[in-house]
Amino acid sequence: MELTTAEENYLKAIYHLSEEGKKSVSTNDIAASIQTKPASVSDMLRKLGEKEVIQYRKYYGLQITPLGMRLALQTIRKHRLWEVFLVDKLHFAWDEVHEVAEQLEHIQSTLLIERLDAYLNYPKFDPHGDPIPDAFGDVRSRPRIALQEMGIDQSGQIVAVKDSSPAFLRYLDKVGAYIGARIKVLDKVEFDGSVEILVDQKKTLFMSKDVANNILVLTS
Amino acid sequence: MELTTAEENYLKAIYHLSEEGKKSVSTNDIAASIQTKPASVSDMLRKLGEKEVIQYRKYYGLQITPLGMRLALQTIRKHRLWEVFLVDKLHFAWDEVHEVAEQLEHIQSTLLIERLDAYLNYPKFDPHGDPIPDAFGDVRSRPRIALQEMGIDQSGQIVAVKDSSPAFLRYLDKVGAYIGARIKVLDKVEFDGSVEILVDQKKTLFMSKDVANNILVLTS
DNA sequence: CTTATTTTTTAGAACTATCTAATTTAATTT
DNA sequence: AAATTAAATTAGATAGTTCTAAAAAATAAG
Known part of the structure; x- marks a missing residue:
């Protein structure tokens, strides 16, 4: 089964929205997430339904099928492997990779991805800390x-970011809150939800609620 | 100026046909070389003319403009750099790279190509011996x-192949006529144009006129 | 120098993807 | 429960790429 680039993008968006814990994915949500109009989404949902990558009932909503899940994870796998390539091998900054990976993820060649995976030494996470599905989609x-x-006083390690926008990533670079950094919460301000943390046992840092909400930590 | 994938492919085909020494490139030639119908070519020529990458007069023929030349060479540069990447880094065989490079050449990112070029150590030739244009198209x-x-008795080094079809490349692999091999012509058969050569001073090889015509040699 | 052949182009249709505007359905409010 | 609002879908257009079939132009042949 072959999907077009546009279909792959829609399916990926649907997958990501589903993962975000939302009970159901709305036409408007999809439109917003890929910056298109709801009318275009309706059209595409019908098509994706016909291709049986989603189960779709007009006006009621949709659900990804196992087939759709597999295909979405394949695309995500490709995207994230390319991001690792761009950062590890071509020395892209982590805020520069997304746009290019959006293009590279649509290259069709199973051999290419297998080889790339091996070349990168089977990475398990991309530069933003997101897990890379294996060839079976696991x-x-x-x-x-x-x-x-x-x-307060809880420790952990930064393992991922929710927001991958260049602006946010560049901010993190600036303050030294990179993936892998060990942190400890020193204080939390009730009033505005801001947080004071110790990074790598040497540097203290204040961050707003907004920032702290977009940093994911593995607690220890 | 931005070209679509289809436009890039047409322009590339036109460039290659022009290079082959043909006095003028015909609609039918283009159609044959990219496996489409002449009607589609006519349409596209009109469009490429409007975009001023070719100079086009209906029924009379076409000529690439300097702009078109620049864009075609950019695409060819990308194609050949990706081929080097696939062979040198991902260990593709030289007969496996074309199809994937056809896709990769359309990825839009100047930074990507600059970085890839550096990563590959600024290669001057692709795996088939074809020269890689530099960033300026030289x-x-x-x-x-x-x-x-x-x-007879002339010596040289295999530097490229004219035909890059997998069948031909696999044949060359089999007989050991790889790029870089030093050869000497031992005998030529008038009757069928076949050639007997010495490869790397240790192995003699017979090849048909057809094969010998598709191997390019730098004579010494 | 007409006629035939080949080449090239146009006309019209199909398919993908997208949009705006209008309509339909579902959800909310009173 | 009826009226309002919000969400989703359809209808109709546009733009890109390609095709078949028909027409036009250029070239070759008698």
């Missing part, structure tokens, strides 16, 4: 919570 | 002749 996800949800 | 082509045109 994802080894780590239990993790938002930094904002941690309690 | 091509350093080597003077070379078909093996078929060499005289």
